[in-house]
Amino acid sequence: MSFSAAHISKRVFVGKLGSNISHGSLSSIYRLVPQPGNNTSITHNIFTHSQYNDPATRRSFLHTETSPENKTSSIMAAPQPHIKLYTDSTPNGIKITTALEELGLEYEVEHVDISTLRQKEPWYLEINPNGRIPAIVDTFDDGEPIRVFEGGSILQYLTERYDPEHKLSFPKGSREYYECNNWLFFQHGGIGPMQGQASHFLKYAPVKIEYGVKRYVTETRRLYSVLDTQLSKSKSGYLVGDHLSIADIANLSWVIFGEYTDVDMNAFPHLKEWEARLSARPGISKGFHIPKVLGIKSDDPEGAKKYQSHHADWVIRSQQLEQEAFARK
Numbered sequence: 001m002s003f004s005a006a007h008i009s010k011r012v013f014v015g016k017l018g019s020n021i022s023h024g025s026l027s028s029i030y031r032l033v034p035q036p037g038n039n040t041s042i043t044h045n046i047f048t049h050s051q052y053n054d055p056a057t058r059r060s061f062l063h064t065e066t067s068p069e070n071k072t073s074s075i076m077a078a079p080q081p082h083i084k085l086y087t088d089s090t091p092n093g094i095k096i097t098t099a100l101e102e103l104g105l106e107y108e109v110e111h112v113d114i115s116t117l118r119q120k121e122p123w124y125l126e127i128n129p130n131g132r133i134p135a136i137v138d139t140f141d142d143g144e145p146i147r148v149f150e151g152g153s154i155l156q157y158l159t160e161r162y163d164p165e166h167k168l169s170f171p172k173g174s175r176e177y178y179e180c181n182n183w184l185f186f187q188h189g190g191i192g193p194m195q196g197q198a199s200h201f202l203k204y205a206p207v208k209i210e211y212g213v214k215r216y217v218t219e220t221r222r223l224y225s226v227l228d229t230q231l232s233k234s235k236s237g238y239l240v241g242d243h244l245s246i247a248d249i250a251n252l253s254w255v256i257f258g259e260y261t262d263v264d265m266n267a268f269p270h271l272k273e274w275e276a277r278l279s280a281r282p283g284i285s286k287g288f289h290i291p292k293v294l295g296i297k298s299d300d301p302e303g304a305k306k307y308q309s310h311h312a313d314w315v316i317r318s319q320q321l322e323q324e325a326f327a328r329k
Ligand SMILES: N[C@@H](CCC(=O)N[C@@H](CS)C(=O)NCC(=O)O)C(=O)O
Pocket: 090, 091, 092, 093, 114, 119, 131, 132, 133, 134, 149, 150, 151, 152, 188, 192, 318
């Protein structure tokens, strides 16, 4: 049985959309339909959550006949990615857009503007109970939606499912696979939270607390020196192995905010060169500006100021809201 793009047809259910359509995720079913002359067409149907979860609607599609041959011999194929990304233009957000762009995967973007606290709304908490971006919803092997949240978990999900050529990953069980995990978790447990706090005390806290600023900015610089040393020993110019990987992508998404958090990048020449080289890649530079343009570089002081004032306000409101909700529990 052969497959050809010419035979892929797409049907989208648009009738009777649930009220959650603007943020509801979609599910896909791919059905292979043998055609006369040894060709096969793929019918791709997209459902809203509510339609997919309605057994009658789902059943009626599965039994729809698109060709006479279909009567006897339709087969289910493995689902293809149908990724919906919920994100904003922040370090954790661009980690995923840059990875998706480098992998060359198709995805739909839902801009969750965190300054409006959309990330705390009940529909979004169904996707990420922690009320943070990024998160994705995809169609899983069983045809049902699957949610994935936490940047590192998303990066591992994307590469484990959709990177068989190891563009951004390494074969499972190899030395590089585990080394890649080391740097991924280094970002998740180190650079992310520490630099996040550095930004908070430096840029957003309503009172200036020198101790907090010093503690987190110094720790961020120390973590950058760990990356710099790793790169100084790397023959390939990447954190792991001989090519770009999710280890680089995860850390880069924070390192580009280095100057914003008072890190003098001249102190870290290997990291600075790595940052410039990786940032110039078409996939990465495109991903930096999805869903909107980032203006945080030192050569754009106005952009950095705008970024700071945009984020200062909601950070405090968000903190208050979450703490009040927690206190009511
Ligand atoms: N550990 C999470 C952190 C996610 C996170 O903190 N995201 C920030 C944006 S960079 C956010 O959504 N903030 C919104 C809020 O605090 O309400 C990850 O790596 O994905």
